[in-house]
Amino acid sequence: MHLRSMNDDLERGTGPRRFTYKELDFATRNFSSDRKLGQGGFRAVYKGYFFDLDLSVAVKKISRGSRQGKKEYVTEVKVTSQLRHRNLVMLLGWCHDKGEFLLVYEFMPNGSLDSHLFGKRAPLPWSVIAIGLASSVLYLHEEWERCVVHRDIKSSNVMLDSSFNVKLGDFGLTKLMDHEIGPQTTVVAGTLGYLAPEYISTGKSSKESDVYSFGVVALEIALGRKAVEVMSDKDGEKGLIEWVWDHYGRGELFEAMDGNLQKNFDEKQVECLMIVGLWSIHPDVNIRPSIKQVIQVLNFKAGLPNLPPKRPVATYHTPPPLVSSVGVSITTSLQDGR
Template sequence: MVYEFMPNGSLDAHLFGKKPRLAWGVRCKVTLGIASALLYLHEEWEQCVVHRDIKASNVMLDSNFNAKLGDFGLARLMDHELGPQTTGLAGTFGYMAPEYISTGRASKESDVYSFGVVMLEIVTGRKSVDPRQGRVEPETSLVERVWDLYGKGEVITVVDEKLRINDGFDEKQAECLMVVGLWRAHPDRNSRPSIKQAIQVLNLEAPLPRLPIKMPVATYRVSSSSTGTSVVSSGGAATATFSSAQLGR
């Protein structure tokens, strides 16, 4: 197979690696580029394509810093009218929606969650997963940290410090991107926007959503089935137990 050469590498390399940090305008451009790609995959093709592994390292940048969503090895085709489909758990922890981890059922909403996490990484310059732990720690996850600051009215304080010295940095725009990122990463899949709704807010064609001051968190328990877990309530601390089948053991 022959792929288009991406001279600027991955988004991950610019956010967390040795490549030059992206200017604010470029980060906004990349965000909208990913959103456009997901809009096509979810709504504009003859079938819905659920990517299942949206993360910064799977976003490639061409010579003009146009974003290209890559690595469709885990993607699944689904009919537009169908809801979440059982596909088995696959993807990258830190970007996976809680209900997908719980049930193994992928959906457009689980892709939206992953993109919400990537948006927060783009604005904050921080990873969703602690590399020292190698796994997601719910009490210190990027989504929860940003949501906590949102509730205190201090969300702008978590913006990547290198952006503040950029002439093109727009504080209001940064706040908008983080709120939309939190909206997309809402723990309740039914409270997440569609890609089209989120794009309308980013383009200032719709108002910012009013999110809860405290992040709603789903709580899970092991079901009677050996294949997964089931949702029992929402609120309180997040606890999720994964079966051996879900973890690929």
């Protein structure tokens, strides 16, 4: 879509508004370093303030000359401007002016989930946070007019408002599909540690690959450990997922959980979150739950699944030639919470 055409479409609507570069420059004090909330890849995020509206915002600035950044900017504006849900970060406006590309979002005073998980862990309603994230994914997958595959669900893209309500953000990698259409072949994109194995192998993103990413975040919440962390066990070093699955198989799940959670969770909630996390990352996509099933179990409206004591080995059909040359676009998280 051409930028001029996109401008015309958006300006006719009642959603996000167009800002001038001058307005955003003023709101962020010339994008000063003390206003920077985080940086990663080809974008930086700044805190802005509009005095006339008495409104704090987060301004995402795309690096000049970044083709991938511009592509994700267009996707983010097109998709996010149409979405409305209590658990999604709201796009307030956009700007492409003087060769700059910027997005304006509602400001999240409590930053990103990862800053709470892996920093000084304060008492938070972790179960409510997990259910809020699942609710945002349910809306994207099943409740909007088209199916939205996010493709980059991770703890640094889960934002927390002033009341610690979950808001999923960063829609630059999303794919729109009709509800009846199956997985689509794409360039593999996302963040290491959160990518479903079948997505890496076949290049096909799907609702199931989003559920896998959700499962990784659920385990990060319960364990207080990063998805890419290498763990030491009696059998030697292993990845986080294999490590926690082995604890499940030995009936030792509570030994794997974050000790700081014990004050804020009851045992039933912790067990539920961890088993749902493992279920969601099951290598077999046919066994992996839908996000609706995840919510039912987290709300104790359905029973826990019976999982094998050892993590199953993933097997996939050899992809056709079209997929074998799929490129890889892996992003890294912002260094600080936004």
